Amino acid sequence: MQTDTPARQIILDTETTGLEPAQGHRIIEIGCVEMVKRRLTRRHYHQYLQPDREVDAGAEEVHGISNAFLADKPRFADVVEDFLEFIRGAELIIHNAPFDVGFINHELKLLGADRGCVEDHCTVTDSLVMARKMHPGQRNSLDALCKRYQIDNSGRELHGALLDARILADVYLAMTGGQKTLSLGGDAEGEGATGPAEVAIRRLSADRPRLAVPRASEQELEAHHRVLEKLGVEERW
Numbered sequence: 001m002q003t004d005t006p007a008r009q010i011i012l013d014t015e016t017t018g019l020e021p022a023q024g025h026r027i028i029e030i031g032c033v034e035m036v037k038r039r040l041t042r043r044h045y046h047q048y049l050q051p052d053r054e055v056d057a058g059a060e061e062v063h064g065i066s067n068a069f070l071a072d073k074p075r076f077a078d079v080v081e082d083f084l085e086f087i088r089g090a091e092l093i094i095h096n097a098p099f100d101v102g103f104i105n106h107e108l109k110l111l112g113a114d115r116g117c118v119e120d121h122c123t124v125t126d127s128l129v130m131a132r133k134m135h136p137g138q139r140n141s142l143d144a145l146c147k148r149y150q151i152d153n154s155g156r157e158l159h160g161a162l163l164d165a166r167i168l169a170d171v172y173l174a175m176t177g178g179q180k181t182l183s184l185g186g187d188a189e190g191e192g193a194t195g196p197a198e199v200a201i202r203r204l205s206a207d208r209p210r211l212a213v214p215r216a217s218e219q220e221l222e223a224h225h226r227v228l229e230k231l232g233v234e235e236r237w
Contacts, residue, residue, distance in 0.1 A: 009035045010090040010122070011172065013164040014100045015063040018056040021106035026051035027076060028065055031161030032086060033169050038177075040169060045086040046162045048073045063159045076107045080115065090122045093172050095142055095164075097126035127172055134175065142168060149174035 012032045018025035032045040048065070050073045060066060094100050101118050108115040118124065131140035135148070142164060146153040151170045 007037060008090045009093055010087050011035065011093045011165045011169040012087070012100060013094070013161040013168065014103055015065060015159060015161050016059065016103055017051050017053055018059050021103050024053060025056075025103075026053060027103050027107055028055065028070055028073075029063070029161040030083065031163070031165040033162070033165045034086075034090075035169060038173060044162065044165075045083060047079050047083070049079070050075050077111055080108070080111060084115075084121055087118075088121045092118070092122050092124045093127055093168065094124060095126070095168055095171075096128045097124050127168060127175070130175060142171065145171045145175070 010032050012030070014027050014031070015029040016025055016027050026049070028049050028051050030045065030047050030049070034041045034043040048070060050070050052075065055065060055067050055070070092101075101124055105117045108117055128140060131145055138144070138148075143153060145151075146167060149171060151167065151174060153167050
């Protein structure tokens with residue numbers, strides 16, 4: 001049974017030749033970063049892939065990955081074991097999971113039924129579904145969430161699987177980590193806040209030892225008097 005905070009999570013993103021695997025489109029980049037107990041481990045999986053077909057012009061405008069660049073890259077069949085080993089047993093965090101999972105499952109199906117599907121190897125959480133529940137009626141793209149949670153995505157001129165996975169990791173931690181900034185009388189999170197954050201009150205024991213109050217020494221008092229005299233301030237104590 002999956003726990004509320006899985007020990008190991010993999011934040012995953014892909015880039016593809018187009019939008020529909022049913023039309024023969026393929027994965028050309030996979031990017032994953034590992035998080036254990038909500039801490040990024042610096043372990044990652046990143047691979048460009050030769051898709052054995054042309055990249056659609058519209059897709060290339062989004063991610064900037066050309067056919068020429070992919071010509072000497074390995075095929076999915078060449079890396080599938082390493083990829084499955086990296087994600088096995090983890091919870092995958094994916095933004096718009098049906099898109100990426102659909103493409104990965106299509107690639108696995110092309111290799112034969114014995115490979116199964118993504119869900120046979122790990123669980124999947126869709127961060128887009130999470131965001132829509134938290135911020136109904138608002139834009140919940142990765143860029144919009146970066147703006148909402150004040151996460152720097154200035155290096156994201158083009159989409160890239162590993163870069164987007166790293167950004168999504170920061171977004172996911174912000175989405176699931178509670179209040180990030182102190183706010184007095186306003187929105188705790190800025191745009192998209194749903195209400196004031198609850199703050200736990202910690203009460204001190206009534207019989208705790210009294211705090212010691214240090215008193216100024218004679219030398220400190222004399223220095224204080226001299227400063228007041230220079231400032232022309234009349235001492236009131």
